Amino acid sequence: xxxxxxxxxxxxxxxxxxxxxxxxxxxxxxxxxxxxxxxxxxxxxxxxxxxxxxxxxxxxxxxxxxxxxxxxxxxxxxxxxxxxxxxxxxxxxxxxxxxxxxxxxxxxxxxxxxxxxxxxxxxxxxxxxxxxxxxxxxxxxxxxxxxxxxxxxxxxxxxxxxxxxxxxxxxxxxxxxxxxxxxxxxxxxxxxxxxxxxxxxxxxxxxxxxxxxxxxxxxxxxxxxxxxxxxxxxxxxxxxxxxxxxxxxxxxxxxxxxxxxxxxxxxxxxxxxxxxxxxxxxxxxxxxxxxxxxxxxxxxxxxxxxxxxxxxxxxxxxxxxxxxxxxxxxxxxxxxxxxxxxxxxxxxxxxxxxxxxxxxxxxxxxxxxxxxxxxxxxxxxxxxxxxxxxxxxxxxxxxxxxxxxxxxxxxxx
Numbered sequence: 001x002x003x004x005x006x007x008x009x010x011x012x013x014x015x016x017x018x019x020x021x022x023x024x025x026x027x028x029x030x031x032x033x034x035x036x037x038x039x040x041x042x043x044x045x046x047x048x049x050x051x052x053x054x055x056x057x058x059x060x061x062x063x064x065x066x067x068x069x070x071x072x073x074x075x076x077x078x079x080x081x082x083x084x085x086x087x088x089x090x091x092x093x094x095x096x097x098x099x100x101x102x103x104x105x106x107x108x109x110x111x112x113x114x115x116x117x118x119x120x121x122x123x124x125x126x127x128x129x130x131x132x133x134x135x136x137x138x139x140x141x142x143x144x145x146x147x148x149x150x151x152x153x154x155x156x157x158x159x160x161x162x163x164x165x166x167x168x169x170x171x172x173x174x175x176x177x178x179x180x181x182x183x184x185x186x187x188x189x190x191x192x193x194x195x196x197x198x199x200x201x202x203x204x205x206x207x208x209x210x211x212x213x214x215x216x217x218x219x220x221x222x223x224x225x226x227x228x229x230x231x232x233x234x235x236x237x238x239x240x241x242x243x244x245x246x247x248x249x250x251x252x253x254x255x256x257x258x259x260x261x262x263x264x265x266x267x268x269x270x271x272x273x274x275x276x277x278x279x280x281x282x283x284x285x286x287x288x289x290x291x292x293x294x295x296x297x298x299x300x301x302x303x304x305x306x307x308x309x310x311x312x313x314x315x316x317x318x319x320x321x322x323x324x325x326x327x328x329x330x331x332x333x334x335x336x337x338x339x340x341x342x343x344x345x346x347x348x349x350x351x352x353x354x355x356x357x358x359x360x361x362x363x364x365x366x367x368x369x370x371x372x373x374x375x376x377x378x379x380x381x382x383x384x385x386x387x388x389x390x391x392x393x394x395x396x397x398x399x400x401x402x403x404x405x406x407x408x409x410x411x412x413x
Contacts, residue, residue: 011123014114022249030161038077058181058212071151087143096136110226134164139176148177170205201233210238225252229261244272256290271304280309285319298327300334313343323353
């Protein structure tokens with residue numbers, strides 16, 4: 001556990017440190033102080049209609065039907081938080097820290113404040129300004145809530161730097177599902193989002209975390225995520241990005257520390273316009289019989305660049321891991337760069353990878369056009385089919401909801 005002094009010292013030393021990968025950003029171009037404090041709302045239905053429409057595009061249902069609770073942060077203001085389920089706690093992180101004196105031990109444990117300047121600035125901001133943006137979610141021991149919690153990080157002001165620190169805990173033998181959508185207002189040209197998320201899965205627990213991004217074209221995005229998984233725990237992460245963004249760099253890291261622990265990362269990325277997308281997943285297989293899958297589908301349009309990364313590290317015998325990256329290049333001016341990495345530091349383990357990048361098969365186009373489709377319709381159908389993935393190990397209700405969110409994200413492609 002890091003003390004406040006330790007956090008500040010680490011963050012201060014790293015506040016100018018570039019990330020190891022991805023495009024660099026001049027943080028000083030963005031406003032770190034709130035231009036205005038957004039007022040809280042009594043119901044998520046009370047947000048303006050144009051905000052509601054944007055939230056719907058990232059899977060956030062303002063009617064809250066078939067949701068266990070909702071959280072909404074606008075810029076740095078936590079404007080709404082409500083838990084409907086008796087088995088799950090949801091609240092602003094600052095409130096949670098006041099309520100639970102043990103929560104400090106989970107802060108900056110699986111994501112370090114000195115990882116790079118994005119984590120450092122987040123840590124400095126929450127300590128120096130005395131306000132902690134972000135959410136706390138905790139499923140109680142032995143509970144299994146079918147309906148997901150939903151959370152949204154929304155940017156409403158121009159050139160703002162939005163930061164959030166989220167703590168998600170699944171207690172022993174519990175099951176927790178989270179849908180999180182990130183978006184900007186229609187009139188936002190430029191902004192920076194940094195989201196630090198720390199997941200803690202206790203023995204026998206399960207978390208599914210589905211994230212949909214719908215940013216403005218000039219928004220810079222830097223999520224920083226760490227996950228630790230105990231005995232017989234399972235973490236499933238689904239990520240969907242099909243809209244333009246200036247740059248995004250994300251490399252969530254899971255530590256399968258427990259016996260029979262498991263991590264699954266599945267991502268869908270569609271590069272649009274001149275977006276630079278650098279997204280990957282890393283899993284350390286440290287526990288006996290632990291396992292991991294990292295699966296990605298990427299399509300590059302226009303002048304976009306996609307870097308699809310995956311790293312599996314087996315540190316003990318009898319672990320299994322598989323990396324799979326498939327990409328379609330749809331423009332001569334675009335790029336897909338697949339970077340699969342396997343690292344074995346123990347004998348008698350099983351790890352594999354496959355990567356394939358190419359273009360649409362002309363025979364498939366010919367087959368569909370011969371049956372009445374235009375070439376554009378045929379290409380769109382092939383791309384949508386390529387990006388569609390079966391989301392594994394989800395309850396039927398949540399699997400249907402995730403498919404609906406994916407289909408909505410792919411509309412118009």
